[in-house]
Amino acid sequence: MAPFDLRLQEVHNKLTSKELSVTDLVNESYQRIAETDASIQAFLTLNEDGARAAASELDKQLQEGGERGLLFGLPAGIKDNIVTEGLLTTCGSQFLRNHDPIYNATTVKKLMAAQSITIGKLNMDEFAMGGSNENSSFYPTRNPWNTDYVPGGSSGGSAAAVAAGQVYFSLGSDTGGSIRQPAAYCGVVGLKPTYGLVSRFGLVAFASSLDQIGPLTKNVEDSAYVLQALAGYDEMDSTSAKVDIPDYVNALNGDVKGLRIGVPKEYLGQGIDPKVKEAVLQALKVYESLGATWEEVSMPHTEYAVATYYLLASSEASSNLARFDGVRYGVRADNPDNLIELYRKSRSQGFGPEVKRRIMLGTYALSSGYYDAYYLKAQKVRTLIKQDFDNVFANYDLIIGPTAPTPAFRIGEQVGDPLTMYLNDICTIPVSLAGVPAISVPCGFADGLPIGLQIIGKAFDETTVLRAAHAYEQHTEHHKQRPQL
Amino acid sequence: MSITVKDVEHVANLARLELSEQEKEQLTGQLNAILKYAEKLGELDTDHVEPTSHVLPVTNVMRDDRVRESVSVETAMKNAPDEEDGQFKVPAVLE
Numbered sequence: 219m220a221p222f223d224l225r226l227q228e229v230h231n232k233l234t235s236k237e238l239s240v241t242d243l244v245n246e247s248y249q250r251i252a253e254t255d256a257s258i259q260a261f262l263t264l265n266e267d268g269a270r271a272a273a274s275e276l277d278k279q280l281q282e283g284g285e286r287g288l289l290f291g292l293p294a295g296i297k298d299n300i301v302t303e304g305l306l307t308t309c310g311s312q313f314l315r316n317h318d319p320i321y322n323a324t325t326v327k328k329l330m331a332a333q334s335i336t337i338g339k340l341n342m343d344e345f346a347m348g349g350s351n352e353n354s355s356f357y358p359t360r361n362p363w364n365t366d367y368v369p370g371g372s373s374g375g376s377a378a379a380v381a382a383g384q385v386y387f388s389l390g391s392d393t394g395g396s397i398r399q400p401a402a403y404c405g406v407v408g409l410k411p412t413y414g415l416v417s418r419f420g421l422v423a424f425a426s427s428l429d430q431i432g433p434l435t436k437n438v439e440d441s442a443y444v445l446q447a448l449a450g451y452d453e454m455d456s457t458s459a460k461v462d463i464p465d466y467v468n469a470l471n472g473d474v475k476g477l478r479i480g481v482p483k484e485y486l487g488q489g490i491d492p493k494v495k496e497a498v499l500q501a502l503k504v505y506e507s508l509g510a511t512w513e514e515v516s517m518p519h520t521e522y523a524v525a526t527y528y529l530l531a532s533s534e535a536s537s538n539l540a541r542f543d544g545v546r547y548g549v550r551a552d553n554p555d556n557l558i559e560l561y562r563k564s565r566s567q568g569f570g571p572e573v574k575r576r577i578m579l580g581t582y583a584l585s586s587g588y589y590d591a592y593y594l595k596a597q598k599v600r601t602l603i604k605q606d607f608d609n610v611f612a613n614y615d616l617i618i619g620p621t622a623p624t625p626a627f628r629i630g631e632q633v634g635d636p637l638t639m640y641l642n643d644i645c646t647i648p649v650s651l652a653g654v655p656a657i658s659v660p661c662g663f664a665d666g667l668p669i670g671l672q673i674i675g676k677a678f679d680e681t682t683v684l685r686a687a688h689a690y691e692q693h694t695e696h697h698k699q700r701p702q703l
Numbered sequence: 704m705s706i707t708v709k710d711v712e713h714v715a716n717l718a719r720l721e722l723s724e725q726e727k728e729q730l731t732g733q734l735n736a737i738l739k740y741a742e743k744l745g746e747l748d749t750d751h752v753e754p755t756s757h758v759l760p761v762t763n764v765m766r767d768d769r770v771r772e773s774v775s776v777e778t779a780m781k782n783a784p785d786e787e788d789g790q791f792k793v794p795a796v797l798e
Contacts, residue, residue, distance in 0.1 A: 595749060598752040637737060
């Protein structure tokens with residue numbers, strides 16, 4: 219069995235017994251990248267020298283014995299919108315193609331404290347705007363299950379790298395589904411934590427009221443380990459939550475007896491591929507057999523979520539991306555006549571079409587005369603969407619549905635049709651607007667492409683989400699399937 | 704409500720974007736399609752609904768007002784496209 223198919227505990231046992239070294243793990247990573255990344259294109263930047271040096275250090279520590287970090291020696295990929303000191307961070311954008319960050323994101327510091335190894339930076343839709351990785355301004359990542367198909371997005375590189383066995387785990391970011399949807403398309407486990415649980419400091423901001431960092435892994439237990447390393451209050455993030463952090467791994471006891479599951483009829487209605495629906499219904503049968511109960515519920519504002527999201531996220535983005543002006547970092551246009559022209563030309567040359575489109579939409583929605591009709595209206599509808607969740611969670615422990623309405627689509631199939639592309643996020647966006655946690659786990663295949671099951675929990679109740687996901691995984695084999703590369 | 708190429712030019716100016724004629728045409732069509740879809744929200748009565756800007760019940764998070772270490776000027780200038788004497792250099796603002 220390849221080392222990256224082992225559970226974290228098994229890897230650590232092999233390190234202890236000297237069957238494996240950290241250098242072996244890092245070699246495995248770069249060898250796999252050398253074999254597969256010409257076709258997958260998951261990586262934008264490799265950290266080979268840094269990773270090998272770190273591996274030697276950890277191997278020395280292994281010889282000497284003593285305490286080891288939670289993620290000791292595990293090769294990790296990091297989405298390219300999470301800043302890494304001294305390692306290029308481009309956000310998938312030409313604007314930042316040479317950007318060499320001067321500090322580490324809090325999550326990167328936490329990974330260093332947990333002693334994982336940074337293998338490189340992962341491809342993404344430019345500034346996390348997109349659901350297919352086709353908006354990367356460098357090259358599109360491809361789905362390891364079929365390279366004619368998209369890996370999803372915006373954390374497409376993060377999902378594909380784990381699915382292809384290039385890294386043991388990766389970090390992604392999720393604003394409207396950007397961890398969960400690519401996890402579903404690539405057949406891996408992707409967790410979006412509750413808003414505020416994981417620090418956003420050093421995550422290049424897209425939509426600040428929605429952005430969250432989370433792990434992509436091969437199984438639920440590893441997801442719990444990585445979350446354990448990432449979660450916690452950070453004074454550098456003013457929206458960081460002061461909550462007690464439970465023992466996530468310990469919560470995986472397989473017991474879902476008596477758990478009450480709500481299944482929104484809106485998540486299995488129009489636009490949902492029958493094969494996806496069937497896979498979700500099969501998963502619910504597994505829960506029934508384990509002693510949980512499920513009932514159909516209604517979340518009547520679901521149909522308004524996509525419009526609400528695109529107004530709010532684009533408005534926040536238009537404000538956040540104002541910092542990219544060509545003055546302090548990033549590209550600067552040649553020979554501008556004056557300062558305004560410097561801003562205008564630098565931004566126009568540096569941003570791709572989807573980023574321009576969202577900045578334009580957001581600027582319009584926030585502009586004088588339209589603010590109440592679009593931005594404020596969307597904020598109010600966000601309240602109604604959040605109330606849908608509160609109402610269901612008053613009577614149920616979890617909400618379950620599909621992660622995405624269909625499996626992955628072909629590269630090029632939806633380019634030029636932004637609205638259709640946006641509707642791929644119909645099942646993930648409401649969760650982001652409500653700020654609650656959700657995980658996507660593999661629950662089947664349609665024509666050789668993976669399908670994801672989305673398990674949604676109450677705010678800060680990651681333990682129930684992980685426990686339910688883990689119990690399902692223990693009784694199914696979908697997560698053990700690997701793409702042939 | 705439908706937006707025109709002129710509206711697109713106005714918004715592009717606010718957003719400090721320079722668009723080609725082709726981009727303006729394309730964006731006019733696409734923004735109209737997206738805004739038309741967003742008009743769906745008008746179906747909902749939200750007169751007595753409070754807006755949500757944020758899901759966490761936190762406001763005005765303060766830190767202690769004390770002097771702390773910060774990045775050096777040299778570090779801060781590391782990615783500057785143009786600089787002079789430890790300052791970001793831009794074209795003249797005043798004639």
